[in-house]
Amino acid sequence: MRLLLLACLRAQTGNATTAARIQNHLRAAGHICVLKDALMYESPAEIANLTSTDKFDAALAIHLYKAGRLLQGSRIPFGIIFGGTDVNEDIKCKEKHRVMGAVLEEARFAVAFTMKMKELAAAEWPDARKKIYVQTQGIKTTPSETFDWYRFLQNADIPTETDSLHVFLLICGLRRVKDPLYLVNVFSDWHRKDPSVHLGIIGPAVDPLFASEIKEKVKRTPGVHLLQEIPQDDLHAVMKRCFAVVNSSISEGMSAAILEAMDLDIPVLARNIPGNAAIIKHKETGLLFSDPQEFVVLSKSLMNDPIMEREIVTRAKDYVKKHHSWESERKAYQDLVLRLQ
Numbered sequence: 001m002r003l004l005l006l007a008c009l010r011a012q013t014g015n016a017t018t019a020a021r022i023q024n025h026l027r028a029a030g031h032i033c034v035l036k037d038a039l040m041y042e043s044p045a046e047i048a049n050l051t052s053t054d055k056f057d058a059a060l061a062i063h064l065y066k067a068g069r070l071l072q073g074s075r076i077p078f079g080i081i082f083g084g085t086d087v088n089e090d091i092k093c094k095e096k097h098r099v100m101g102a103v104l105e106e107a108r109f110a111v112a113f114t115m116k117m118k119e120l121a122a123a124e125w126p127d128a129r130k131k132i133y134v135q136t137q138g139i140k141t142t143p144s145e146t147f148d149w150y151r152f153l154q155n156a157d158i159p160t161e162t163d164s165l166h167v168f169l170l171i172c173g174l175r176r177v178k179d180p181l182y183l184v185n186v187f188s189d190w191h192r193k194d195p196s197v198h199l200g201i202i203g204p205a206v207d208p209l210f211a212s213e214i215k216e217k218v219k220r221t222p223g224v225h226l227l228q229e230i231p232q233d234d235l236h237a238v239m240k241r242c243f244a245v246v247n248s249s250i251s252e253g254m255s256a257a258i259l260e261a262m263d264l265d266i267p268v269l270a271r272n273i274p275g276n277a278a279i280i281k282h283k284e285t286g287l288l289f290s291d292p293q294e295f296v297v298l299s300k301s302l303m304n305d306p307i308m309e310r311e312i313v314t315r316a317k318d319y320v321k322k323h324h325s326w327e328s329e330r331k332a333y334q335d336l337v338l339r340l341q
Contacts, residue, residue, distance in 0.1 A: 002032045003337065004051060006070060007062035009037040010173070010204050015062055015083060017232070017256055021138065022060070022081070025330040026337060038067035044074070051076050058340035064110075065090045068103040077340045080110040084253020084275060085177055087112075087120050097124065104128045108339050111135050113254035114278040133336065138329030139259045139320055147237035156225045158198050166197045166243040166303060168269070171235070171257040173206035174214055181217060182248040182271070184224050186292035190299075191223025197299075199246070202227040202235070240264050244302065246295075252276055259324055262286070262316035267302055267309055269295060283308075285316040 003026060007019035019035055026033040034054070038061070041047055047070045051059065058076050061067035063083035071078045080103065090096040104110060104125050110132045112118040122129040153160045158167065168187075172178035180201050187199045201224070205211035218226045230238070239245060245261035245268050252275030259279065261268050268286035270276040280286035287302065289295040302309050 001057045001337065001341065002055060003034070003340075004047075004054075004056040004059040004076075005033055005035050005062075006038045006041075006047070006059060006067040007035070008039055008066055009035065010039075010206055018081070018137065019062055021329075022062075022333055025333045028330060029334040029337075031337065038063070038070060041070050044070055044072045047071060048073070048075060058337065060337070064100045064103060065096050068107070069099050072099070072103055072106065074106070077108050078106070079336060079340060080104065080107045082110065082112050082117055082121065082253060084113070084117070085251065087117050088251035088253070088275070089177060091120075091124055101125050104131075107131065109133060109336055111336070113137055114275070116274050116278050117253060133332075135329060135332045135336075136324050137254050137256055137259060138326035139256065139263050139324045140326045141236045141260050141263045142233050143236035143240050143264065144231075144233040145237075147234050149237070149241045152238060156200060156227050158200070158225060159195075164196050167241070168197065168199045168244050168246050168299070169239060169242040170199060170201045170246040170248060171239075172201070172203045172247070172249065174201075174203055174211040175207040176210055177251060178203075178249045179271075180214055180248065183246070183292050183295055184217060184221050186296055188221040188223050190296050195223075197223065199224045200227045200242075201225070202229065202238075204229055236260065236264060239266055242266060244269055244299065247271060247276055249273065249275070254279060258286070259320055262313070262320045263324075265313045265317055267312050268316065269298060269302075279319075284312065285319050286312060 007015050009016045023033045023035050059078040061071055062081045064080055064086040068080050112132055112134050115134050118132045118134050150160050172180055191197050215226055218224050239261055245266050247255050247258055247270040258268050270280055272288040272290045282288045287298045289298055
């Protein structure tokens with residue numbers, strides 16, 4: 001089949017990474033799968049023209065509103081993959097809710113990353129329940145073997161001569177729903193008392209205005225660093241050298257960065273929200289915090305208890321191997337697209 005895959009393709013974002021992975025799965029099954037950036041199109045008419053001109057047989061969209069709305073009234077069959085903010089945030093807007101319901105009604109199937117996400121969607125659109133499948137994200141990490149960690153630290157203005165450096169890495173697109181400033185003040189206070197701890201924030205400027213706000217805030221906040229975006233292989237290498245990976249989002253679908261950290265044997269500290277709690281069991285496969293102060297308390301306990309740290313990362317790696325297999329995700333999508341024939 002000749003398949004169109006619509007997604008928001010800002011570099012180094014979760015959607016773009018997920019889209020590239022699904023494209024890889026479908027190409028492996030012999031399909032032609034063409035990725036298009038949903039942000040480049042404004043109306044279903046433009047996509048209808050694209051599918052007709054380029055002779056697509058079927059389509060997939062990642063994000064029920066941002067990409068799915070462009071497939072309304074499509075002449076070709078399509079499936080939907082929930083993004084996270086669609087089900088968690090966009091349903092609160094009456095007009096977006098209406099559009100998403102209409103898209104879901106037309107879709108042959110929909111994919112949710114977690115059972116919780118499926119239940120949220122099914123509660124809003126009960127008639128769609130039977131067409132929503134739960135498929136977790138498949139994880140494969142590929143850390144660069146030639147990455148220069150010390151140069152990276154120097155570029156970030158993180159002192160390399162510190163005896164016991166503890167770098168915490170917050171990986172996210174710079175937009176408000178990811179709440180990258182949530183921990184900044186309390187972390188800086190902690191850094192003043194313990195100069196070995198540093199927080200690095202890394203990710204694309206999805207919201208340029210907000211990214212400027214973050215940049216200005218970080219300039220005035222010792223111990224917190226806004227880092228340059230880097231390719232995924234290098235990012236995985238950085239994760240391997242960090243003490244912990246952090247997630248402070250207001251809402252999440254399923255954070256690939258959390259799962260990648262688990263796969264790389266790096267402990268995770270994540271805000272206690274449904275999307276994070278769906279993949280982290282507190283004090284077993286990671287640590288969940290409910291406020292900035294608790295984040296610091298849990299971080300200190302992790303730093304002071306290497307046995308607990310080792311047990312958490314071991315269980316987390318086992319969890320990813322068992323529940324987030326790249327191969328099982330590949331088979332699932334290859335089977336699902338057959339419903340579009």
